[in-house]
Amino acid sequence: MAVEKPNHTQTVPGWAAYDSSGKIAPYIFKRRENGVNDVTIKVLYCGICHTDLHHVKNDWGITMYPVVPGHEITGVITKVGSNVKNFKVGDRVGVGCLAASCLECEFCKSSQENYCDQIQFTYNGIFWDGSITYGGYSKMLVADHRYVVHVPDNLPMDAAAPLLCAGITVFSPMKDSQLLESPGKMVGIVGLGGLGHVAVKMAKAFGHHVTVISTSPSKEKEARQRLGADGFIVSTNEEQMLRGKRTLDVILDTVSAKHSLGPILELLKVNGTLVVVGAPDRPMDLPSFPLIFGKRAVKGSMTGGMKETQEMMDVCGKHNITCDVELIEPDQINEALDRLARNDVRYRFVIDIAGRSKL
DSSP states (O other): OOOOOTTOOEEEEEEEEOSTTOOEEEEEEEEOOOOTTEEEEEEEEEEOOHHHHHHHTTTTSOOOSSBOOOOOEEEEEEEEOTTOOSOOTTOEEEEOSEEEOOSSSHHHHTTOGGGOTTOEESSSSBOTTSOBOOOSSBSEEEEEGGGOEEOOTTSOHHHHGGGGTHHHHHHHHHHHTTTTTOOOOEEEEEOOSHHHHHHHHHHHHTTOEEEEEESOGGGHHIIIIITOOSEEEETTOHHHHHHTTTOEEEEEEOOOSOOBSHHHHTTEEEEEEEEEOOOOSSOOBOOSHHHHTTTOEEEEOOSOOHHHHHHHHHHHHHHTOOOOEEEEOGGGHHHHHHHHHTTOOSSEEEEETTOGGGO
16 A cells, blocks of 8 residues: 655665564665655664554554554654754754644644644654655654654663653653642552653652552562652552552553553542553543542543654753663564563663664
8 A cells, every 4th residue: 555656766675564464574665855844864773662563463443554663763864955954964863653744723833733633643644745654664764854853962862762652652741740840749650661661760850759550569679679669559459559549649541451440540639630641452441430539530642742742852861861672673573563562571672773783
């Protein structure tokens, strides 16, 4: 279903899934020429997100094959268009989930492009010219500069790559919940995976008391000693859940598997807020009583706008926040996806696209 246009003259090697088996194989395709608003990026690293797993297997029924995944991209600019003033050749940059939006709606004009109803994503989307977008599992990327951010010089490019999705996904609801400017809150993080471990780091850097909520007792030592969490609740332990009742101001739920929100809501104080950022492929249970009797709110959040994404990168540079990553070569992508499906990663796979680890 590949759609290419006459100006797609640049041959690019990459890696794609060709069908719902989800198996990744080499794929040669074309990218557009660098336009007046574009930057061309030599891809150095690309993180593997749980969304990639859903797309390659067509779990959501929307995949256009062949699909080149990847929306946690870091690299170096090699070319800039004539209208581009805020980037130059040699800049360290990142590209996250967004490739295009309408630029005219209230959300685009208020730097919330991620909520534009015409949003198109970095892969498996339809760009302005009608071509299908291909992601960061590739050697090179052409991106509109309005959807590109600077990577702070002090952050390593491999460990910074997952910030472009995992980082902004947890940063945005924290900012929305006033956690950046109001330290001392009781914050809960459900799940200690790719999103959860970054959320713990951010919440601690912003001065909050952080409790990890997990089904895995074995993760307590990691949460407390390595990531700095103050508390740990095993969600299957009724006694621990009872002790944690009405203790938290805000909870971020990062879990991508189906689960009930009822027990988690009971951990919130009156007027507390639960923000769902994980994306289970089946509906979650939401009982009414924990909402009603605690005057609690449940809301969702999806990545962030471009201004907010740059702010997130700058904040991570200030606090030296990065993701804990396991670096792999492109020929290990299938193994990594299989392990990701089993939650066997601490905490994010990152593909060494440019082979820099061999240098």
